[in-house]
Amino acid sequence: PEFSTVKVPNPEEGESVLKLSLQLAEKEGARIVIATDPDADRLALAEQQDGKSWKIFSGNELGALFGWWLYTCWKNKGPKMVDIKNVYMLATTVSSKFLQSLATKEGFQFEETLPGFKWIGNRVYQLMQNGKEVLFGFEESIGFMCGTTVIDKDGVSAAVIAAEMAVYLESKELTVAKQLQNIYETYGYHISKTSYFKCLSPSTMQRIFQQLRNYGAENQYPSFCGSYEIVHIRDVTTGYDSSQLNKISLLPVSKSSQMITFTFLNGCVATLRASGTEPKLKYYAELCAAPGQSDTARLREELDKLIDAMVTYFLEPGKNGLIARSV
Numbered sequence: 001p002e003f004s005t006v007k008v009p010n011p012e013e014g015e016s017v018l019k020l021s022l023q024l025a026e027k028e029g030a031r032i033v034i035a036t037d038p039d040a041d042r043l044a045l046a047e048q049q050d051g052k053s054w055k056i057f058s059g060n061e062l063g064a065l066f067g068w069w070l071y072t073c074w075k076n077k078g079p080k081m082v083d084i085k086n087v088y089m090l091a092t093t094v095s096s097k098f099l100q101s102l103a104t105k106e107g108f109q110f111e112e113t114l115p116g117f118k119w120i121g122n123r124v125y126q127l128m129q130n131g132k133e134v135l136f137g138f139e140e141s142i143g144f145m146c147g148t149t150v151i152d153k154d155g156v157s158a159a160v161i162a163a164e165m166a167v168y169l170e171s172k173e174l175t176v177a178k179q180l181q182n183i184y185e186t187y188g189y190h191i192s193k194t195s196y197f198k199c200l201s202p203s204t205m206q207r208i209f210q211q212l213r214n215y216g217a218e219n220q221y222p223s224f225c226g227s228y229e230i231v232h233i234r235d236v237t238t239g240y241d242s243s244q245l246n247k248i249s250l251l252p253v254s255k256s257s258q259m260i261t262f263t264f265l266n267g268c269v270a271t272l273r274a275s276g277t278e279p280k281l282k283y284y285a286e287l288c289a290a291p292g293q294s295d296t297a298r299l300r301e302e303l304d305k306l307i308d309a310m311v312t313y314f315l316e317p318g319k320n321g322l323i324a325r326s327v
Contacts, residue, residue: 011044036155043155060096063138090137192286197322226309232263
C-alpha cells in the first residue's frame with residue numbers, strides 16, 4: 001500500500017515498474033532513469049534510444065558496464081599502491097562471466113561465489129584483510145558493490161557511480177548502450193537469459209535434481225542435453241566438479257540448496273537452481289563469444305535453442321507440473 005503506483009516495487013521487474021518514471025523522463029527531456037527498490041540495495045538503469053524506445057539494462061549488462069568503468073577509473077588514477085595481480089572483482093556463480101573475461105585480458109583477479117551477497121561480502125572482507133584491493137562485486141539480480149565503502153549490495157552508491165559514468169560517456173558523445181556494445185566488441189559478447197518455472201511441490205523439485213544426478217544410470221550426470229554436448233558439470237549440492245582433477249568443487253558445498261551448473265561445448269554455461277525463498281526453479285544461461293564474434297542475432301538464437309533443449313530434456317514441465325513464468 002505504501003507503493004500504490006506499482007504492483008510490485010521491485011525494479012527487477014523491468015518496464016512495468018518503471019512506467020511512471022519513464023513517462024516523467026520523457027516529459028522532462030531526460031534520457032536516463034535510475035531507480036532503486038524501497039530499501040535502496042538494488043539499482044536499475046534505463047536509457048532512451050534515439051528519442052524513442054527505452055532500453056532497460058539487465059543486471060548482467062550493468063555488471064559489465066560497472067566492471068569496465070571501475071577498472072578504467074582504477075587504471076587512470078595515477079601511481080598504484082597495489083599491483084594489478086592483487087586487484088579483484090567478484091560475481092556470484094549464476095551471474096555473467098564478463099568480469100572473468102575482463103580480468104583475463106587486463107591482468108587482475110576474478111573470483112566467483114555462491115549466490116547471495118553474503119558470500120561476496122565475506123570474501124571481500126577476507127581479501128581486504130590480506131591486503132588485496134577489491135574494485136567491484138555484483139549479482140545478476142541488479143545488486144552491485146562499487147568499491148568497499150559498503151561491503152554489501154548498495155543501490156545508493158551504485159546510482160552515484162552510474163551517474164558519473166553516464167556523464168563521462170556523454171562527454172565522449174557515447175550512449176550507455178553504445179558503450180556496452182563497445183566493451184562487448186573488445187572483450188567478447190556475453191549473451192545471457194534468466195528466468196524460472198514455479199514448482200509448487202518440494203518433492204518434485206527434489207526429484208528433478210536427483211534425476212539429473214542419476215541420468216540413465218546411478219550416480220551418472222548427463223553428457224548431452226539433446227544435441228548439445230556437455231563438457232563440465234558442477235554440483236555444489238554434492239560438492240562435485242568434473243572440471244577439477246580431484247572432482248571436488250572449489251565453491252563451498254551447500255547441501256541445503258539444489259544447484260547444478262552445466263558447461264557446454266559451444267561455450268554456453270547454464271545453471272539450474274532451486275530458489276531458497278520461493279517455490280521457483282530458476283535457470284541462468286549465458287553464451288560467451290570470443291572477441292570479434294558480433295552476430296548477436298545468431299548468438300541469441302543459439303542460446304534460445306539450448307535453453308529450449310534444457311527445458312525439454314532436463315525440466316520436463318508437462319510431466320513435472322511446472323508453471324512457466326508469466327511475462
